[in-house]
Amino acid sequence: MTTALxxxxxxxxxxGQQLLPVLYQHRLVATGQLHRMLTxxxxxxxxxxxxxxxxxxxxxxxxxxxxxxxxxxxELLWFITPRGADIVEASREVTSRAYRISPETAAxxxxxxxxxxxxTGLAFSTWARxxxxxxGPLDWEPELVHRVRDGENxxxxxxxxxxxxxxRYTRTTPTxxxxxxxxxxxxxxxxxxxxxxxxxxxxxxxxxxxxxxPHGRRVxxxxxxxxxAWRDRYPAVPRLLxxxxxxxxxxxQRRIEDLRALAAADARVRRTPQLAVGITTLEQLTDRGPFExxxxxLLGEPTPGDVLLSAPSAS
Numbered sequence: 001m002t003t004a005l006x007x008x009x010x011x012x013x014x015x016g017q018q019l020l021p022v023l024y025q026h027r028l029v030a031t032g033q034l035h036r037m038l039t040x041x042x043x044x045x046x047x048x049x050x051x052x053x054x055x056x057x058x059x060x061x062x063x064x065x066x067x068x069x070x071x072x073x074x075e076l077l078w079f080i081t082p083r084g085a086d087i088v089e090a091s092r093e094v095t096s097r098a099y100r101i102s103p104e105t106a107a108x109x110x111x112x113x114x115x116x117x118x119x120t121g122l123a124f125s126t127w128a129r130x131x132x133x134x135x136g137p138l139d140w141e142p143e144l145v146h147r148v149r150d151g152e153n154x155x156x157x158x159x160x161x162x163x164x165x166x167x168r169y170t171r172t173t174p175t176x177x178x179x180x181x182x183x184x185x186x187x188x189x190x191x192x193x194x195x196x197x198x199x200x201x202x203x204x205x206x207x208x209x210x211x212x213x214p215h216g217r218r219v220x221x222x223x224x225x226x227x228x229a230w231r232d233r234y235p236a237v238p239r240l241l242x243x244x245x246x247x248x249x250x251x252x253q254r255r256i257e258d259l260r261a262l263a264a265a266d267a268r269v270r271r272t273p274q275l276a277v278g279i280t281t282l283e284q285l286t287d288r289g290p291f292e293x294x295x296x297x298l299l300g301e302p303t304p305g306d307v308l309l310s311a312p313s314a315s
Contacts, residue, residue: 012058015039016051022137023061023080024088026121027101028114030066031076036122037137040129052078060084064106066115077115079106094138112246116186117142117164120243120282124169127289133172140167140184147229148206161202166238169290181238182307186282188246193255196242197262200298204272206230207237237274239309241295245282252281256296263298270299276309 012020018038023029029037031052035045042048055061061084066075079101080088089096121140128135146161163183171178183203187196209229230237242259244252256279263269263277277298284294293304 012055012060013051015048016055016060018137019051019055019078020060020080020084020088021091021094023078024085024097025094025138025141026114026118027099027142028077028079028106028111029118030115031078033115033118033122034078036126040126055084060087062103062106064103067107067109067111077106077111095141099143113164113186113188114142116188116243116245116282117184119245120184120186120285121165121167123282123286124167124290126286127291128169131172131289131291134170135168139169140165146206146233147211148202148209161206171291179235180307181234181236183238183240185240185242187242187244187255189244189251189255190246193258193262196259197266200240200259200263200269200277201266203240203277204266204268204275207272207275237276239307240275240277240298241307241309242277242279242298243282243285244279249281256302260296260298260302278305278307278309280307 015038019034022034022037031045031049034052035042035048039045039048052061052063056063059081061078062081063076063078066077082100085100088094117140121135121137125135125137125139127133142165143162144166146163148159148161164186165184167182167184169180169182171180185196185199207228207230210226211229228237244255247255259279269275269277278295279298280295284292288294290307292306295305295307295309296302297305297309
């Protein structure tokens with residue numbers, strides 16, 4: 001049920017009003033991540049913590065401790081409550097999602113992957129601010145469902161493609177502005193490389209997938225017939241960026257080599273040139289930035305490039 005904004009909610013400071021949709025969209029965010037996302041010019045997140053505690057007292061947000069041990073003591077992770085989520089949905093500021101994070105999920109082993117997705121988006125938004133580009137706290141959305149059905153794959157997980165996030169970035173150069181869209185896959189070195197390789201096949205399928213008309217119906221050239229499904233959502237096939245983290249540089253390099261070998265052996269991936277795919281590490285993306293030579297192409301020579309990935313000109 002949609003809840004109208006209460007006097008208490010509307011009395012939140014501007015930072016509190018920014019925090020609600022961010023926590024709704026990203027599900028679980030560390031205090032330090034919120035600081036870099038929303039108050040980067042403050043030396044310490046003192047005011048941010050005060051607003052978060054105010055919102056917690058209003059039962060709009062809740063927090064849990066990070067499971068992994070960290071230097072400097074435990075870190076708090078913040079998530080929105082059902083009351084806070086109702087307020088965000090009533091505002092229609094972000095896309096409504098059926099998923100609601102629970103205290104049990106917030107405290108589970110899913111913490112680190114969720115935080116790594118946020119950290120990847122933060123790398124883009126931090127560099128966008130430094131470079132004069134555009135990529136704000138709400139410009140990446142986690143786990144958007146994309147339907148992929150072809151041939152006999154009518155049901156089950158094989159019919160769906162769910163990237164860890166879809167990120168939109170506006171690049172500003174002397175020659176103009178360019179909208180870039182990315183599928184993000186975050187690999188914390190916990191997934192078998194073969195499973196990640198199978199996901200590459202799903203991305204290649206999506207890049208060429210044309211929805212069939214309903215079974216048994218004859219349709220006379222409807223709008224969109226014969227069009228790839230991605231055209232109804234994106235201006236071009238999103239680039240796929242695989243971001244590795246959670247292991248030593250040596251291990252990550254081996255994973256890059258293994259992924260490239262799997263891709264080279266996958267006929268569907270090889271025959272889908274409209275899907276541009278690159279691999280990088282979260283450390284390189286954060287430290288050097290997306291437009292430095294930090295991305296290894298999935299196919300071809302392993303010459304580092306940037307996140308533009310030498311994509312087709314239609315992108």
